[in-house]
Amino acid sequence: MPYRMDPERGYTRSTAQLSRSMLNNPLRDFLRDLAVRDRVTSFWDFKDIDDVNDFTMAQTQTSTNFTSVADQVGVLQATTANTTTASVSMVTKQAWGGNSNVTWEARFKLNTVATTFIIEGGLVDAAPATGASFVTDIDTAGATAASFSGTNGTVFGIWNNQTHTGLAFASIGSFTSQTVATTLLTTGFTTPVADTYITAKIQLLTDPDETSKTKAYLWVNGKLRAQHAAAAGAVNGATNLFGWFYLQTVAAAVKIPTIDYMRLSQDRFALGAASE
Numbered sequence: 707m708p709y710r711m712d713p714e715r716g717y718t719r720s721t722a723q724l725s726r727s728m729l730n731n732p733l734r735d736f737l738r739d740l741a742v743r744d745r746v747t748s749f750w751d752f753k754d755i756d757d758v759n760d761f762t763m764a765q766t767q768t769s770t771n772f773t774s775v776a777d778q779v780g781v782l783q784a785t786t787a788n789t790t791t792a793s794v795s796m797v798t799k800q801a802w803g804g805n806s807n808v809t810w811e812a813r814f815k816l817n818t819v820a821t822t823f824i825i826e827g828g829l830v831d832a833a834p835a836t837g838a839s840f841v842t843d844i845d846t847a848g849a850t851a852a853s854f855s856g857t858n859g860t861v862f863g864i865w866n867n868q869t870h871t872g873l874a875f876a877s878i879g880s881f882t883s884q885t886v887a888t889t890l891l892t893t894g895f896t897t898p899v900a901d902t903y904i905t906a907k908i909q910l911l912t913d914p915d916e917t918s919k920t921k922a923y924l925w926v927n928g929k930l931r932a933q934h935a936a937a938a939g940a941v942n943g944a945t946n947l948f949g950w951f952y953l954q955t956v957a958a959a960v961k962i963p964t965i966d967y968m969r970l971s972q973d974r975f976a977l978g979a980a981s982e
Contacts, residue, residue, distance in 0.1 A: 721745070739809075739971045747971035748800070753780040760799055766837040767792040772965065786953065786961045793954040794963065797833040798970065804829070804910045804920040804943025806972040811907040812951060813966040818900050822956040825898075825963070826863030828908045829947040831856050831880070839863075839952055845870040849886045854878045858942050859950075860922040860934065862906050864898065867956045872896035875932040881918040881942035889924075889932035903966060910941060918944040 721744040739747045750757045755774045763771040767787040771794060775783050784794035802808045810829050830840050834855040843853040844865045851857070853876075860877040873896050875889040898904055907925040912918075919939030924932040934940035941947075949970050953963045 739969075744974050745971055746974050747969065748798075749967065749969045751780050751967050752782045752965065758782070761796040762799055762833065763794075763796050764833070764836050765792075765794045769794050772796050772963075775964075778964075780966065782965045784953070784963055786955045786959075788958055788960045789955070790958050791837065791954060791956060792958075792961075793837050793839075793952065795833065795950070795952040797830070797951075798949040801946035801948055802829065802970055802972050804941050804945070804947050805912045805917060806943075806975070807912060808910050808947065808970065808972040809907065810949050810968075810970055811905070812968045813903055813905045814951070815901055815903045815964050815966075816898060816953070817962040817964075818959070819898055820900075821959040822867040823959075823961055824863065824865045824867065824954040824956060825952065826861045826865070827906060827951040828859065828861030828863075828949075829910065829941075830859035830861065830950045831945055831947060833948070833950065837954075839865070839954060840950065841865060841876045844868050844874050844876060844888060845890060849876075849888050851878060851886060853886065853888075858945050859947060860908055860910070860941050861950065862908065862924050862926070866897075873926065873931070875922075875924045875934070877922045877934045877940040879920075879939055879941045880945060881939060883938035884919075884936070884940065884942060885938075887922075887934040887936065887940050889934070891931055894929065894931060895926045910943060910947075912939075912943045918942050 767789045769787045769792045770785040772782040772784040786792040858880040870890045873891040877887045909923045910920045912920045920941040920943030921935040922940040
């Protein structure tokens, strides 16, 4: 094979190498999470039955926790009890850092969208009490901290037991001057279709001179749908955050959520310190 020297400056598989080689073209974005010198990534494709060990599972009212499906390689499924307010949830055991520009992404579907239900996912400061959702009231006028069961985090969701029955994005921050931000989507993607996959991604971004003032962005099916970027930030990036997914029946009806994959990634160095 021909002799080829490593890059003259910087590390291989680093963000600096991508910057020098590709500037800001789409291929750089595609390869971002492969720059392992500067980016830490966990991708759960759920084809390994041990993947569930990275999550704490919970259920109420004799529902069945998320588990691998024997005849469907690469998915997790859960089944709720046929009762009101039955729930299933999963939260990562490993903490992630908002100040390190963490990304949460998942591809999932629901077997039926008939009857009322709650489904949410994203980044939370801790799993709510068993059976509880992170957001408790999405469309109260002038939403406050009382609309959340946690004090710091950001989630997308559908809480169709509320006045607003479509997709929404909600953030709460625990840093100085951070309040509550909610976006109720009324155009574009607003409601799911039964047994049809949805891909949602939440990206947190923190400028190097704005520790803790972390902005939050939501993509659904590849399109930017909402952003929470107040001057004080939407989320306190200095606190631990955990990947979260939750479903509640609300009305009595069996619900079967299927998760195809979940991905979390963040900068290896807080605030995205540059490679040398």
